[in-house]
Amino acid sequence: MLVAVDIGNTHTVVGLFDKTNLVEHWRLTSTLARTEDEIGMVLRHLFHSAGQDLEAIRGVAISSVVPALTDIYEKMTRRYLRKEPLIINHELELGLQVKYRSPASVGADRLCNAVAGKRKYGQPLIVIDFGTATTFDCIDAGGDYLGGVIAPGIETSIHSLHLKAARLPQVDLAFPESVIGRTTDESIQSGVLIGTVAMIEGMVSRINEAWGCRARVVATGGLSKIISKQTDIIEAFDPYLSLEGMIQIYEMNQK
Numbered sequence: 666m667l668v669a670v671d672i673g674n675t676h677t678v679v680g681l682f683d684k685t686n687l688v689e690h691w692r693l694t695s696t697l698a699r700t701e702d703e704i705g706m707v708l709r710h711l712f713h714s715a716g717q718d719l720e721a722i723r724g725v726a727i728s729s730v731v732p733a734l735t736d737i738y739e740k741m742t743r744r745y746l747r748k749e750p751l752i753i754n755h756e757l758e759l760g761l762q763v764k765y766r767s768p769a770s771v772g773a774d775r776l777c778n779a780v781a782g783k784r785k786y787g788q789p790l791i792v793i794d795f796g797t798a799t800t801f802d803c804i805d806a807g808g809d810y811l812g813g814v815i816a817p818g819i820e821t822s823i824h825s826l827h828l829k830a831a832r833l834p835q836v837d838l839a840f841p842e843s844v845i846g847r848t849t850d851e852s853i854q855s856g857v858l859i860g861t862v863a864m865i866e867g868m869v870s871r872i873n874e875a876w877g878c879r880a881r882v883v884a885t886g887g888l889s890k891i892i893s894k895q896t897d898i899i900e901a902f903d904p905y906l907s908l909e910g911m912i913q914i915y916e917m918n919q920k
Contacts, residue, residue: 666682668746669728670729672727679691700737726750730774759776782802791882798815800816803880823838889903
């Protein structure tokens, strides 16, 4: 069994793999308030509840965009899972070249998406990850990671509007009946949700124009399902692509 820990700004997703098959997954809040002991006890309980044996774990991979949490999860892994974790970064063997001008600044989650996306869907490819930020990761025709786009995430946009504008409410993540909102809630939903669809369609079109070809598009991340249903430009919905990429990177670096 292998464990993949994807530490994001809002949530941390833990996946348990039997070889390459995802058999269990759990979503935790990404909070600095928990110690390695608290996280370790939570994972012990989750594993036990799922009928999984901690002794069967042979390796752990950690992808993190929150440096302070990386240290906490590293300590937890050594103490409770009794393994030295592999921390995902651009210096590992990835099966592709990172062509970012500053490779060290690429988020580990974006590298995982690129690795798994290339293996499952080929290239050229655009992976759109709907999380705290909405990111576009571009794998070129040669199979290398070229770069991408970072935009505010859906929940981030809605929450920011509520915080910055005194009279704008916090709204539900639901598409309105019409692009023309007839209430303030509907107007916000239209602007953020339908606006996100328009943004990704326009961005994909511009990326394809820059490449001079048509790339496949796959969506992942917590909010990818609701957006995927609203546009034909997304060809595949793959919510745990990043976890799969972590396991693939782990295996590539076990020489």
